[in-house]
Amino acid sequence: MNIRTPASKALPKELPALAVLGLSDSGDGDWGRLRGLQYSTLWRTAFTRITTQATAALAVSLLLLGRVHPAAIASWLLLLALTHCHGYRIDRSLADTDRRQVTRDEVKAQMLGSIGNSLAWALPLCGLALFVDSQTQVKVWTVLAMLMAASVILIPAVPMNTLVFSGIVGGAAVAAFVVRASYDMAAIAILFMGIILLGAIEGARRYLAAKIAEAGMAEKDEVVSLLLREFEEGQADWLWQIDTGRRVRSVSPRFAYALDRDAAGAEGMPLIQLISGPAWETGQFPPSLHELAERLKRREPFSNLLVRAMIDGQSRWWELSGTPRINENGVFEGFRGVGSDVTEARENSDKIAWLARYDTLTGLPNRMMLTETMAGALDYADKWRTRCAFLMIDLDRFKAVNDTLGHHVGDQLLARVSERLKEQMSENELCGRLGGDEFAIVVRDATDAKQIDQVARRVIDRLSQPYEIDHHTLFIGASIGSAMGPRDGSSVETLMRNADLALYRSKDTGGNAHCTYEPALHAHAEERRKLEFALRRAMDRKEFHVVYQPVVDAISEAVLSFEALLRWDNAELGAVSPAKFVPLAEDTRLIVPIGEWVLREACREAMNWPPHVRVAVNVSGEQLLDSNFAASVVGALSGSGLPAHRLEIEVTESIFLRDASQARAALEQIMSLGCAVALDDFGTGYSSLGYLRKLRFSTIKVDRSFVQGAATGNAESLAIIRAVVAMADSLGMSTTAEGAETEKQVQVIRKLGCRKIQGYFFGRPMSPNDAQGLFRNQALPARQSVA
Missing domain, CATH: 3.30.450.20 (PAS domain)
Structure with missing residues (x-):
């Protein structure tokens, strides 16, 4: 029968005496495995034990020689040799029990072999020593006592063997001493046997505890090795x-x-x-x-x-x-x-860190890195009492390129711009992209104020040179605003805001220029902010109203139409000039709802005029490119009942630079309704004969600057007006001269062939009631209207 428990069970922690002796499997733990560790040690000490016992047998033989018959001694030695041979075979069969289960038969066989060997050693005391004197008997006992002590040392793992050997040999000695009435020696033998017993048990405990610890370490090493292998494999x-x-x-x-x-x-x-x-x-x-x-x-x-x-x-x-x-x-x-x-x-x-600080399209530092660099430059300037600068760059006419040629060309243009910017940078400057078509330059050391303007002029000149992209020759410019730190701002946010204000001023001057920050710009920005706030509430407060300026026949001076003009009266700001609030409305896209309101008001008012009188309404590019523009025109006409042919939409040339195809499509929709379309301020912008050929305008309006120039005899103005009139006549279009303020200007306009005239000479913008009053008379007296 197998005495081992499953190998997965841990070795016992407690080692009671009976369990150590092998008489019980007390407590928890794998005692079968521990028995295997015990009995496997017998084979490793077999040779030493045989040598020790052979030496002891030789000593006993010499003590008995001459006192006991040699044949008896030889027989005893033969018997002892036979027990050793038998025990050797048993010990060798138990050599592998540390790796397998030990059986009860094996334990029993080993125990019987140990008993046989012990009985053989008992003969010199119980048998042969009876024939010798007491002194020789004590000497024999001394040899056997040493052999008992050696057993404790040589086989600590199996204390039962020592117990059996000591019990049998010691018992024989006690009996022999009692027979000879050597009671003192008998007592000493009994005491020695007790010491051997205790020593064997304690030695076995220590040995087994060491083996348990050693096995635990081996298991841990195996587990660690297994985990490490799994770790490397997984x-x-x-x-x-x-x-x-x-x-x-x-x-x-x-x-x-x-x-x-x-x-x-x-x-x-x-x-x-x-x-x-x-x-x-x-x-x-x-x-x-x-x-x-x-x-x-x-x-x-x-x-x-x-x-x-x-x-x-x-x-x-x-x-x-x-x-x-x-x-x-x-x-x-x-x-x-x-x-x-x-x-x-x-x-x-690294890629994420790069993306966090660099622009993916141009490869330039982005806003975050520019901000960090500007902060470092400000700290350095504050520490060493120097100056730094921030230049904000906005590309002129870039939106027109992006809208007409597409974003693909626009992206290529931005990449080329970034290359040119990097060419102009020295070690003292860092350029980057803020977003869209806005770039910036950080000048770390701007002690020399002239250096800022030199950098700006250099950048403007380089960026203004033509670009060749996808078989297109493109021309753009650059507007730059700069602020110097810490003079114009001690923080990055303040410095960037002030540079932005200077940039607005640069663009207001026409672009392709550099402006530096001045404290007055902040006041202007604050004024603009307040104006925008008031503009957003103007519709709800009904602060807008429409006035009408007459357009007359150049010959008969009869009123042919009115141009509807928007006016704004604010309780706090007073009468705000259209030159101030119209651009702001376009920037904020408030012009779309405001323009729709003007369109409805103009159509409604035109119903109070004679059937032949038209109303002209200016339309911003934001309105025209709005997807609901055509619907708003239809709504204004149907809401007022005004016939479509009495409505004239006025547009400027600039709308064709943003999205020519969409602008053309929107105007064609309006023309299909029956509305007329007039081209305002012709000759002052990016004039092109292409859209005059593609779109049939009803009227071309000549700007007041040419009218005033022609009245003073300016040859260029005269030539331009003649050319416009001749072109309009050939295309079947009418011409309107704007800004006629004097009789001389009116006479010149008539001589040049313009069919219609608009200006203060025939009437200022007037209220709806005054406009209706003009039709009480057949003609409009010039001098009276001026008054």
Whole structure:
């Protein structure tokens, strides 16, 4: 029958005396496995025990020789040899019980062999020694007592053998001493037997406790090895180990793979040499390798240390953790740790860091990096009492390129602009992209104020040169506003805001210019903010009203139409000029709802005029490009009942620069309704004959600047008006001259052939009631209207 429990069960923690002797399996634990560890030790000490007993047998034989018949001694020695041969065979069969289960039959056989050997040793005291004197008997006892003590030492794992041997041999000695009436020696023998018994049990406990601890350590090592193998097989990490000379040892397959070497080739090589590449020869190690070498030199533990490694000519990033190895004697034996290749994660991290500070389209620093650089420049200027500057750049006419040629060309243009900007930068300057078509320059040291203007002029000149993109020759410009720190602002936000204000001023002057910040610009911006706030509430407060300026026939001076003009009267600001609030309304797209309201009011008022009188309404580019524009026109006409042919929509040439195709489509929709379309301010913008050919305008309006120039005899103005009139006549269009304020101007306009005239000479913008009053008379007296 098997006496072992399952191998998975832990070894016992408690070691009671009976359990140690093998008389019971007390408590929890795998006693079967412990019995195997006990009996496997018998084979390892068999030769020593036989040698010891042979020496003791020789000593006893010499003591008995001459006192006992030699034949008896020889017979005893033969019997002793036979018991040893039998015990040797049993011990050898138990040699592998530390790896298998020991059976009860094996335990029984071993015990019987031990009893036989003990009885053989009892004969010199119980039998042969009876024929000798007391002194010789004591000497024989002394030899056997030494043999009993040796048994405690030689077979500590199996105390039952010592107990059996001591009990039988000691009992024989006590009996022999009692027979000879040597009661004192009998008592000594009994006491010695007790000591042997206690010593055997305590020695067995210590031996077995050591074996249990040793087995526990072996199990832990096995578990750790298993876990480490699973770790290396299931993870991308690897284990590494170096000795006191910092040479790699026990190279695992995964670590060898990371080194791009075979394990045997890497074994014994210095770790730093394996991962430093050519730097091993030159000594020019990266800082991370220096740090690793220092940690190893100082025998300091480290965790997640990022190291740049050169493996097979390729740069890699490793993350290493290591702990010094100290043996049980406190001696340093090297390092052991874990490592992983984090190259991909590092590259992704670098890419993310780059994306956080650089613009993906142009490769220039983005707003975040510009802000950080500006903050550093301000700190430096404050510390050393110097100056720095921030230049904000906006591209002129870029939106027209983007709208007409598409975003693909626009993106290429921005990339070219960034290249030209970088060409103009010195070590003292950093350029970047804020977003859209806005760029910026940080000047770290701007002690020389003239340098700011020089940088700005250089950038404007370079960016204004033509660009060749996708077979298109493009011309743009640049407007720049600058602010100097800490004079114009002690914080990045303030400095950027003030540079932006200066940029607005630069664009207001017509662009392609550089303006510096002045405190008055802040007041202007505050005024603009208040104006915008008031403008947003003007519709709800009904602060808008429409006035009408007459357009008369150049010959008969009869009123042909009125131009509807928007006016704004605010309780706090008073009468606000259209030149101020109309551009603001366009920037904020408030012009769309305001324009729709003007359109409805004009159509409603036109119903009070004679059927032949038209009303002209100015339409902003924001309105025209709005998807609901045509619907708003239809709504105004149907709501008022005004016939479509009495409504004239006035547009400027600038709308064709934003989105010519959409503008043309919107105007064609209006014309299909029956409305007329007039081209306002012709000749002052980017005049093109192309859209005159494609769109049939009802009227071309000549700007007041040409009218005033013609009245003074300016040859260019005269030539332009003649050309416009001739072109309009040939295309079947009418012409209206704007800004006629004097009789001389009216006469010149008539001579040049313009069909209609608009200006203060025939009437200022007037209220709806005054406009209706004009039709009470057949003609409009000039002098009376001026008055």
